[in-house]
Amino acid sequence: xxxxxxxxxxxxxxxxxxxxxxxxxxxxxxxxxxxxxxxxxxxxxxxxxxxxxxxxxxxxxxxxxxxxxxxxxxxxxxxxxxxxxxxxxxxxxxxxxxxxxxxxxxxxxxxxxxxxxxxxxxxxxxxxxxxxxxxxxxxxxxxxxxxxxxxxxxxxxxxxxxxxxxxxxxxxxxxxxxxxxxxxxxxxxxxxxxxxxxxxxxxxxxxxxxxxxxxxxxxxxxxxxxxxx
DNA sequence: GCGACAG
DNA sequence: ATCTTGTCGC
Numbered sequence: 001x002x003x004x005x006x007x008x009x010x011x012x013x014x015x016x017x018x019x020x021x022x023x024x025x026x027x028x029x030x031x032x033x034x035x036x037x038x039x040x041x042x043x044x045x046x047x048x049x050x051x052x053x054x055x056x057x058x059x060x061x062x063x064x065x066x067x068x069x070x071x072x073x074x075x076x077x078x079x080x081x082x083x084x085x086x087x088x089x090x091x092x093x094x095x096x097x098x099x100x101x102x103x104x105x106x107x108x109x110x111x112x113x114x115x116x117x118x119x120x121x122x123x124x125x126x127x128x129x130x131x132x133x134x135x136x137x138x139x140x141x142x143x144x145x146x147x148x149x150x151x152x153x154x155x156x157x158x159x160x161x162x163x164x165x166x167x168x169x170x171x172x173x174x175x176x177x178x179x180x181x182x183x184x185x186x187x188x189x190x191x192x193x194x195x196x197x198x199x200x201x202x203x204x205x206x207x208x209x210x211x212x213x214x215x216x217x218x219x220x221x222x223x224x225x226x227x228x229x
Numbered sequence: 230g231c232g233a234c235a236g
Numbered sequence: 237a238t239c240t241t242g243t244c245g246c
Contacts, residue, residue, distance in 0.1 A: 046236090047236075047237085048237075048238095049236085049237055049238075050238095051237085051238080084235095084236065084237075085234095086233080086234040086235070086236095087234080087235085089235055089236055090235095092236075092237095093236075114235075114236065115235040115236065116235055119235090120235085121234095125235070126235075126236085140235085142235050142236085143235080143236090144234090144235060144236090145234095145235090146233095146234060146235045147233070147234055147235090184235085
C-alpha cells in the first residue's frame, strides 16, 4: 500500500493552521437539514496512530443506515501531518481520512467522525473541516466533553443537555444508553444539530458509541497493525 | 503565569 | 490517541 504524503501546502505551525481555520470557517453550511436519519448510507471515519513510525492509518466504513450492515470499507495510510494540539486536531488526520474516503467506490452519504464540528473554540472542528473540504454532510460525535461544561442529561436514552458557547447551543451531550456517560454531538457541515442527534440515536441501538465509529475504529487499528507487522 | 484540553 | 491485567457485570 502506498503511503499518503503530507500536502506541500500543509500548515507548518500553529499560526498557519489557525489562519487556515479562519479562512475555511466561513464556508461551513449549517442551515441544511441534511439526510433523513435512518435512510441512505452512513460512513464512519476514524484513525489510529503509530507515533514511533510517524504513521497514521485511516478507515472509512460505509453502512446501510436502515439495517446498519456494512456496505463497503476502505483504508489509507499516511504520515502524521501535524502534532496534537487541542483545537487543531483536524490537521493531524485530514489528509489520510480524505484518502480513505476517496478510496471508496461509492458515495459515503452522511459522514460521522470522532470529535467535534461546530462545538469548537473557533467553531471549526474536525467534522466541519472535513465537511468543507469534501462538500459532504458531516457530523461529529465525541467521547469526551473537550472544554465544554454541561448539565447531566436525564438517565434515559435520548436525553440531552446543551453544550453552550457564547450563548449559542453549539452541541449536545446526548445519552445513547440508559445510565451511561453521554456522547457529545455537534453538527459539522450541511446537517442540523437536531438531525445530528437523531442520526446518533439511530446509530446506537446497542452501544454508547455509534456503529459507524465502532467499525471504523476496529478497521483502522487492523490496517495499522497490518503495515506495522 | 498555570492548568485544561476532541484524538 | 497510546501504554496495559485482571476484573466486575450482563
